[in-house]
Each structure stands twice: as structure tokens, then as C-alpha cells.
Amino acid sequence: MSDLKDLPSMTAKAQENLATLNINSIYDLLFHLPIRYNDRTRITTIADLTLNTDVQLVGEVFNAKVVFGRRRMMTATLHDQTGEISLRFFHFNQSQLRGLADGTRLICFGEARKVGQRIEMIHPQYRILQHDEQLVLPDTLEPVYSTTKGLHQKRINSLIEQALQWAAQADVVFQGVLEDWPELPAPAPDILQELHGMHRPHADADKQAILGRQTQGQQYLVFEELLAHHLSMMKVRLLSNQRRAVALRATGRLSQTFLAQLPFKLTLAQTRVLQEITDDMAQGIPMMRLVQGDVGSGKTVVALTACLLAVENNYQAAFMAPTELLAEQHFRFFTEQLLPLGIQVAWLSSSLATKKKREMLALISSGTAAVVVGTHALFQEGVEFDNLALSITDEQHRFGVQQRLQLTRKGNAESYYPHQLTMTATPIPRTLAMSMYAHLDYSVIDELPPGRKPITTVTIPEQRRSEVIERINASCQQGAQAYWVCSLIEESESLQSRAASATYELLQQQMPELNIGLLHGKMKSVEKEQMMQAFIEKKIHVLVATTVIEVGVDVANASLMIIENAERFGLAQLHQLRGRVGRGEKQSSCVLMYKNPLTNNAKKRLDALRTSSDGFELARIDLELRGPGEVMGTKQSGDTHMRIADLSQDLALLPQVSKAAQWLLEKHPQRVEILLRRWLGKAIDYVNA
DSSP, X not given: OOOGGGSTTOOHHHHHHHHTTTOOSHHHHHTOOOSEEEOOSSOOOGGGXXXXXXXXXXXXXXXXXXXXXXXXXXXXXXXXXXXXXXXEESSOOHHHHHHOOTTEEEEEEEEOEEETTEEEEESOEEEEEOTTOOOOOOSBOEEEXXXXXXXXXXXXXXXXXXXXXXXXXXXXXXXXXXXXXXXOXXXXXXXXXXXXXXXXOBTTXXXXXHHTTOSHHHHHHHHXXXXXXXXXXXHHHHHHHTSBOOOOOOXXXXXXXXXXXXXXXXXXXXXXXXXXXXXXHTSSSOOEEEEEEOTTSOXXXXXXXXXXXXXXXXXXXXXXXXSHHHXXXXXXXXXXXXXXXXXXXXXXXXXXXXXXXHHHHHHHHHTOOSEEEXXXXXXXXXXXXXXXXXXXXXXXXXXXXXXXHHHHHTTOBTTBOOEEEEEESSOOOHHHHHHXXXXXXXXXXXXXXXXXOOOEEEEEEGGGHHHHHHHHHHHHHTTOEXXXXXXXXXXXXXXXXXXXXXXXXXXXXXXTTSOEEXXXXXXXXXXXXXXXXXXXXXXXXXXXXXXXXXXXXXXXXXXXXXXXXXXXXXXXXXXXXXXXXXXXXXXXXXXXXXXXXXXXXXXXXXXXXXXXXXHHHHHHHHHHHHOSXXXXXXXXXXSOOOSSOOHHHHGXXXXXXXXXXXXXXXXXXHHHHHHHXXXXXXXXGGTTO
């Protein structure tokens, strides 16, 4: 057993906090590796410190006082034999001020920065030294972990120390699984010793090599983790192939009628993907297919047609979207298209009033509603389908694996499982998709509908904001509509980006002739819906919004997109946001407004977006620049996540990983569970779902 309760100081509250970090066992805790290290093993003199790095200083403090300016703060000066440095505190109390009497010896740790002509530390960690105290410095680097509210660094450090001590008595758990594989790329280490070295590296250890996963032992662990994820996907697919699904034969009774009434023809890519889906759903085992398509490629029409394949066989289909705003738009579109065919569409979200929710649940459980559109509320307790045969998840990376599977369990009537279709407008490089979605068949809508005009994209420094506002004002007075996207809802000193609310007020002042709207995630659902509807009806000229509009929002008349602080967004997200315009007859433009100075990566991102509209090419660049975390959605709650492997750097290992998986399944199948438990922890439960 590796129950967290076995640790001496574990409490129920700590377990609850750890669970938010996907830590549900002692093994999970041991594999919760540091994100960086603080070096408190040495003292630096003020004269020898390196700017913009963390240093540890010892000196005497003088002139501690409270300063009243734009905000109240406490300042002090620290001297040693080589120089002095300013200390600044925004959060403090009077006892701290009294404790910093002139001449008091301190040991301080923090980042040294140059501001004007002086060097300073903001909020250093410090401890008062007794007059005759002899300093004893640690001989290991101090790990810093990702943490969560209610679980500070000192606490998680203590728990990991207890986990290491517990593991020393249970090293049988860390038996190797690949030592005898003849093609092993790196020698198998003593795993517990390797973990100890990552959590408690010696003062002389190469900290950059450890953080870069360059040690031989780490390379072995990287391989093991990739192998565990690959095996988990193989196991999901194997279990799925052993289950039964309703064979849905395409009669054309509804699907062909729907396609014939569309004002356009499907592209060849849409037709090809729809045929792949049709062939899958005709089988007696559950379809498990991922459909990728760039922004505007027509995934929704394909999904709706797939729903009709279920309905014309007298079964239900469910369509789940990650946000209420997006789900609401899909509900409107589905209703417009399906009501003329005599098909009832139900709507389900957590914000529905009790009476309305009861009505919808009755329509769903009775089978009166053949198609159900909603948010994560679709898989909540109390939602019962009459005969669900198809579940579709839009923007699948926004949901955890367990959440997606919970929806499929709603169809487990008489031991039949629904077919599963997942969709994403976030292009994923093929090699990456084939590895991380090894349990899914893979389709790509790699063609845009004819007539789509390319979006003109420009980059502009924020100093030229007035020019941008002038252009928008002129365009909107001639009938255009614009999105103005901000990265935050409220002001933040740390991010220094304009808030949506502040921008909304500014644009109201500077464009008084226009109607300006505001849309962000903290608004009530009904307020968001009303605001979006006003924009659709052209009652609003400029919609100031956060990234709540990132996916799915479709307003044909909107032809201008301004993205503020564009350097703060990932490339895939910028591409998604840009895709909100260019959906109508007008020539559309996207303005990427940035704040100088730009990092090299930020400049590469903006340049890539300015010169390319190919989502798959941008995804390849994004993977190189940022790694796969955001691209794959592996940071989502409930999803598997990498603890040490980094697919952006470790793609070359995937062919060997695939070979190792086959060898392990054939020669040592009993070791597979050991590997899965080690690396996936509680997340392994979805594999057996």
C-alpha cells in the first residue's frame, strides 16, 4: 500500500489539497518533482552578486522605515563588508518593523535587481541572526515545487521528506520493469536513489543538468514515463474493442436530407472524414475517433451529420462543449438545423433554473429529445439518457480524460457503449497525436471551404494604440464589428497587462459614437448570453472580451480582431482567436498589439502568425517553442500529465517506446500494471473504466 495516510503528519485537509495537484498516493508525491532549486548552500557578498538571479546574503540592517507613496511599503538597507542593497516589502506588520532595529544581523534570500542606480530585493525571505550565532548552511539544494492554495512550500517539502523516508523501507515497489530489455537506451538506475537525487540534490550537483533531465538516470525515467502513457492508451483501446456498441447503419433518411438542404457542398476533406465516421459507427464495437480540423474547416457540420446517423437509427446523440458560451451557440445552430427535420434538441447546463432543468431532464430520459447539447452538466449525476448511442466532445483538450469517459458511461444500457467522437480545432502535429492519442483513430479535415478570404495579420507596438482605435472607429461607423481581446479581467502588477474592464472604459471614452460591450468569464451566464446576442444582432460595434471567445464563437459580420498583449498568448491560442473573424463576406484583419521588449520566443510567435495561416504549420512551431503541455491539454484537471518527460524534446524516443510496449506486453504482461501505477497513479482508473 502507498496510502497518503501512512505519512506521519498527513491530515485530511492536506490530502484534499494534494488531490488538486493529482497527488493521491505516496508514489504520486515521490514523482512530484521540483520545478527549480534555490541555492542556500553558500553566501554571496553584495559586491559579487549577479543581477536578476536569486542570491543569499548576510549583513546588518539599517534605516528600516515605512514609506508612503503610491502604495504603503516598508524599506530597509542591508550592509555587508562589500556594499549595500535595498530591501522592499509591500506586505508587512509593525512587529516586523520593530524587529529590524539598526544593526540587526540578517540572512536574506531573494532576487537582486537593479532599479535606477540602486540594487534592491523585493520581499526577500529573511531570518534574524543572533549576535553570536554561527551559520550552518545546508549541503543540499532547496527544491521548489508547484503547489496550490493551502499547501505552502515548507509543508509540501516536509511531506516529500516523509515520503522519501517511507520509500526507503519499501524499495520493492520500485523494481525495474525494463532492465532485461535488450534495446534499453539508458541503463536502469536505482529508482529510489534517482528520486532522492532529484528532490535533494547535493550542493555540488549540476542543477541545470538535473532541471534539464540530462542525467543518465533521468533519461531512463523519461523513457519509462513515455512507455507508461503509451501502454495506458493501448489498454484503453484494447478494452474498448472488447465492448459492444449499437451498429448504426447509414440509411440517409435524415443525414442526406440535411446535407441536401445546406447552402454549400461539403469539401472533399469533410466528405472523407464523414465516411470514416460512418464506417466506424456501422461496426458493433464503439467508435473511438479524433477529428482535427483547422479553424473554420467545418467540423460542426460533420458532427451534426454524425448525430443524424444515430437519430435515423432511433438512438440519441450527445454533444458536449467546454464553455457555456460555446455550448449555447452550438445549441442554437443544432436547433435551427434540426427542428425543420422534426428533431427535438435539448439543452443542459449547470446554470439552468430548476424548473427548466427538470423539463430538459425529462426530455432526455424519455428519449423525446433525440439530440442533447450541453456543457459538463451532461455527465453529472441525475442525467439519464433513454438510449444514448453517440457522444461527441468538442474541444476535447478542455476536458479531462475521466470527464470524457463519464459521458460515455451514460449510454451503458444493456451493456452497450456509445460511439465516441472527439473534436479539436487545435492542430496537433501527427507524430504527437499518434502517440498521445494512441487509443483513438485519427481523422484530419485538412481543407477550408472555398471562398474563405485570408485574414490580414499585422503586429503593432502598444505605443501606436491611438492609431488602432482611430481605424476601428472609422471602420465600425461604416458597419464593421470588432473584437478587442485582453488577457486579464482585472489589473495585475505582476503581468502588467491592461484589464478587459479598463480597456472597456478607455474605448468608451475614446469612441463615444460607438456601442462598446464587455464579455468575460466572471459574468453570469445570462449576462454573457445577452451580450453575445447583442453582438450577433449588430447592436454592439466593439466587443471587449477575454479569451472566453477563443473557440466556436461565430459572428459573420465581425471582421476586425485586436489582441492586446499578444506576446502573452501561445501561438495556438492566437490562431484560435484570429479565427473568430474572416467568417463572412468582408475582408478581415487581425492586429497583434504587443508590449516591448519582446523575448525571442514571443517575437518568433508573432512573426509566425503574421506570415502563416496554416494551423498545422503553426502547431509545429508552437510545439518547438513552448512544448506540448498546452497543445495537448495535458494540464487539464483529471487528465494524465507528464512528471518528467517533455514530448517537445523527447519525440525521438517514441518509436523505441512503441517497441518496448510490444515487448513488455508479450514477454512480461504482469509488469505493465506496476509501470502504470508508478507513473499514472489514480489516473489509471480511467484506463479500466
